[in-house]
Amino acid sequence: NAGVTQTPKFRILKIGQSMTLQCTQDMNHNYMYWYRQDPGMGLKLIYYSVGAGITDKGEVPNGYNVSRSTTEDFPLRLELAAPSQTSVYFCASSYSIPGEQINTIYFGEGSWLTVV
Amino acid sequence: AQTVTQSQPEMSVQEAETVTLSCTYDTSENNYYLFWYKQPPSRQMILVIRQEAYKQQNATENRFSVNFQKAAKSFSLKISDSQLGDTAMYFCAFMKHEYGGSQGNLIFGKGTKLSVKP
Numbered sequence A: 001n002a003g004v005t006q007t008p009k010f011r012i013l014k015i016g017q018s019m020t021l022q023c024t025q026d027m028n029h030n031y032m033y034w035y036r037q038d039p040g041m042g043l044k045l046i047y048y049s050v051g052a053g054i055t056d057k058g059e060v061p062n063g064y065n066v067s068r069s070t071t072e073d074f075p076l077r078l079e080l081a082a083p084s085q086t087s088v089y090f091c092a093s094s095y096s097i098p099g100e101q102i103n104t105i106y107f108g109e110g111s112w113l114t115v116v
Numbered sequence B: 001a002q003t004v005t006q007s008q009p010e011m012s013v014q015e016a017e018t019v020t021l022s023c024t025y026d027t028s029e030n031n032y033y034l035f036w037y038k039q040p041p042s043r044q045m046i047l048v049i050r051q052e053a054y055k056q057q058n059a060t061e062n063r064f065s066v067n068f069q070k071a072a073k074s075f076s077l078k079i080s081d082s083q084l085g086d087t088a089m090y091f092c093a094f095m096k097h098e099y100g101g102s103q104g105n106l107i108f109g110k111g112t113k114l115s116v117k118p
Helices: none
Strands: A004-007 A010-013 A019-025 A031-037 A043-051 A054-057 A064-066 A076-078 A087-094 A111-115 B003-005 B010-014 B019-021 B024-026 B032-039 B046-052 B064-069 B074-079 B088-096 B112-117
Touching (some): A004 A087, A019 A031, A019 A111, B032 B064, B046 B074
Antiparallel strands (some): A019 A076, A031 A087, B032 B046, B064 B074
């Protein structure tokens, strides 16, 4: 029962470096999401995807890029890391039919990223 | 824009007692969903309960129940028979229902830290 798997779980980056957070789900969900959680705050949506080949911006997309080449994978790319990107990142997925009742959104365990 | 407010940053309750966490939200939407998520120290986000706005009946999941007041835009969570394992951050979240478009933009409150004391 893997669900949503994120790697790495912890990473320290230097300012200006780039990296990719990996996310994969084995539930055949069409929707996938990336959220970030800053200290003392709730989660905010960075990017989401409604299916392979389709991505769109969420509330806080600046400084990030995503791709969705397969149903299972939804990597998040950080270009030119900045201290403001220090956060915990959550990948999530759900199966939804547009216009119909949504199903539960399942979260991964989070990736702690520190930019120094 | 939608907002979610949790006015209680921290709460504590004795084991086996009942506690209620408050949540209010602001929206002009008529169709939407409300959620309570639990985040234990492990940081994993765990869905506790969900409520569809079109349903008048309050959702219940074992020891967890909600008091959904649509007109007042209030969505409180009641935890009965509190257990030590209920110690966690609790987040209230809102999602609007969109036809043919994006789904999954959960708007979260800042959370309430609940401590269950033995």
